[in-house]
Amino acid sequence: MNMKERKIIFIVLLIIVADQVLKIWVKTHMPLSHTWEAYYRLPISPYESGIHVLGKKFQLFFVENEGMAWGWKFGGNFGKMALTLFRLLAVIFGIYYIRTLIRKNYHNGYIICAGLIFAGALGNLIDSMFYGLIFEESTYDHVAKLFPAHGYAGFLHGRVVDMLYFPLIKTHYPHWIPFVGGDEFEFFSPVFNIADASISIGVIALFLFQKRFVKKYPPDTQSAERETLNAERISLNPEGGTGMVLDSGWYMVYGGWWMGHGDCGRLQGR
Numbered sequence: 043m044n045m046k047e048r049k050i051i052f053i054v055l056l057i058i059v060a061d062q063v064l065k066i067w068v069k070t071h072m073p074l075s076h077t078w079e080a081y082y083r084l085p086i087s088p089y090e091s092g093i094h095v096l097g098k099k100f101q102l103f104f105v106e107n108e109g110m111a112w113g114w115k116f117g118g119n120f121g122k123m124a125l126t127l128f129r130l131l132a133v134i135f136g137i138y139y140i141r142t143l144i145r146k147n148y149h150n151g152y153i154i155c156a157g158l159i160f161a162g163a164l165g166n167l168i169d170s171m172f173y174g175l176i177f178e179e180s181t182y183d184h185v186a187k188l189f190p191a192h193g194y195a196g197f198l199h200g201r202v203v204d205m206l207y208f209p210l211i212k213t214h215y216p217h218w219i220p221f222v223g224g225d226e227f228e229f230f231s232p233v234f235n236i237a238d239a240s241i242s243i244g245v246i247a248l249f250l251f252q253k254r255f256v257k258k259y260p261p262d263t264q265s266a267e268r269e270t271l272n273a274e275r276i277s278l279n280p281e282g283g284t285g286m287v288l289d290s291g292w293y294m295v296y297g298g299w300w301m302g303h304g305d306c307g308r309l310q311g312r
Contacts, residue, residue, distance in 0.1 A: 075105065123198050169202040210230055
């Protein structure tokens with residue numbers, strides 16, 4: 043395993059561990075988050091309205107989705123299974139693709155971006171495959187437990203846990219804008235997770251730096267040739283003289299001939 047492979051494995055593991063640790067903590071400590079006041083019951087958790095990390099601009103706001111990144115959905119139970127299987131195939135292909143990039147000596151930045159996308163896909167795949175089996179149902183009135191007698195869904199039907207929420211701007215569209223005039227406008231409204239962020243960073247970086255990244259660097263031919271020469275014995279004298287390549291690139295001389303660094307000649311005084 044070379045240095046590039048170790049670097050990519052470290053990045054992928056770091057993202058997966060951070061993503062799953064945060065998801066498991068949210069799932070086992072928070073009910074589904076809401077923004078209304080629940081006057082009809084006592085609070086079931088101090089986190090039921092989310093956690094304000096940096097005021098209202100950055101919150102942990104627990105939601106679940108059955109679809110793709112950023113909460114996009116894809117057609118019922120069949121769509122959910124199809125999406126999970128697609129993620130699984132994408133992850134399997136990703137392993138092969140990243141190994142190919144490393145073997146062909148692509149730019150480090152390109153390989154890291156591919157690793158970020160791969161790690162994000164794997165992080166959400168874990169949710170889809172296993173969370174339905176190992177967690178209770180999360181609701182607005184119930185905090186889920188880990189490893190119940192029965193999970194809330196079957197294999198491949200788990201819901202992805204999202205929690206990162208950045209409502210940086212909340213305002214309204216001007217009334218003169220057709221169709222949406224007067225409606226509420228919020229930036230940034232999607233709730234996402236670390237895996238989603240990893241995918242997005244990888245894709246955006248590839249888009250911004252594609253001219254720099256999409257290059258293959260040739261292998262170190264000079265060192266490869268030197269190793270080949272050092273392993274060979276060659277004949278320098280038709281009369282039977284021989285020589286051997288030294289590590290310095292010069293030849294050891296026998297039979298009256300010498301050669302070194304591309305020069306060849308007859309030794310004098312022989």
